[in-house]
Amino acid sequence: MDTLSQLKDELQDEYQTTRKFFEIFPEGKNDYAPHEKSMKMMPLATHIAEVFGWADTMLKTSDLDFANTDYQPKKLSTKEDLLKALDENYKLSNEALSNATEDDLNQSWALKNNGQELAKWSKYGSIRHSLNQATHHRAQLGVYYRLNDIPLPGSYGPSADYQGF
Numbered sequence: 001m002d003t004l005s006q007l008k009d010e011l012q013d014e015y016q017t018t019r020k021f022f023e024i025f026p027e028g029k030n031d032y033a034p035h036e037k038s039m040k041m042m043p044l045a046t047h048i049a050e051v052f053g054w055a056d057t058m059l060k061t062s063d064l065d066f067a068n069t070d071y072q073p074k075k076l077s078t079k080e081d082l083l084k085a086l087d088e089n090y091k092l093s094n095e096a097l098s099n100a101t102e103d104d105l106n107q108s109w110a111l112k113n114n115g116q117e118l119a120k121w122s123k124y125g126s127i128r129h130s131l132n133q134a135t136h137h138r139a140q141l142g143v144y145y146r147l148n149d150i151p152l153p154g155s156y157g158p159s160a161d162y163q164g165f
Contacts, residue, residue: 003105007055007127008097014134015052015090020153021138022049022086024145025079034147041144046076046085048137053089054130056096058109058123067114 022045030042039047050073057064076082105124110117121129142152151161 003102003124004097004100007124007131008094010131011052011055011090011093011097014131014138015086017153017155018048018052018134018138019083019086021141021145022079022082024150024153025082026145026148026150027079029144029148030077032144032148034144039140041141042076042082043073044137044141044144045082046074048134048141049076049082049085049089050074051089051130051134051137052086053092054133055093055127056089058126058130059096059100059104062108063110063112065112065115067112 025045026041030040032041033039074085076085105122105127107123108120109123109126110120112118138155142155145152152159154162
């Protein structure tokens with residue numbers, strides 16, 4: 001089984017679907033949230049764009065320790081910035097998958113906080129988890145769009161707004 005090519009195909013499919021969602025990102029709605037506990041729309045979309053770079057990180061490291069990183073989420077403000085971040089992160093992960101070996105996917109990768117292991121997978125499992133995160137958060141973004149009467153593009157087939165892709 002060629003797992004790497006399957007992951008690359010899935011990454012590409014999810015990227016193309018996400019790009020359709022980002023292409024219709026509504027200007028002037030960056031701070032919209034459906035509930036006080038919900039993430040605002042632009043930070044949510046930014047997070048989705050960043051998820052597309054996770055495979056690159058996962059293939060090049062053995063873990064991510066939240067307490068020992070200087071990572072700060074990007075602060076994007078326009079649809080163009082969002083599309084650029086998505087494209088750049090997709091490119092990084094696609095290249096990392098192109099340069100990886102099947103054996104690389106068997107190595108361990110973990111999420112930690114100050115050395116305490118929060119979750120651990122094979123690198124294959126961690127990449128699968130990241131693809132699930134992209135899908136999950138894109139569905140959240142779709143709810144935000146729906147609540148703002150923004151017609152939704154199809155994801156895995158036609159949406160109620162469009163009978164085609």
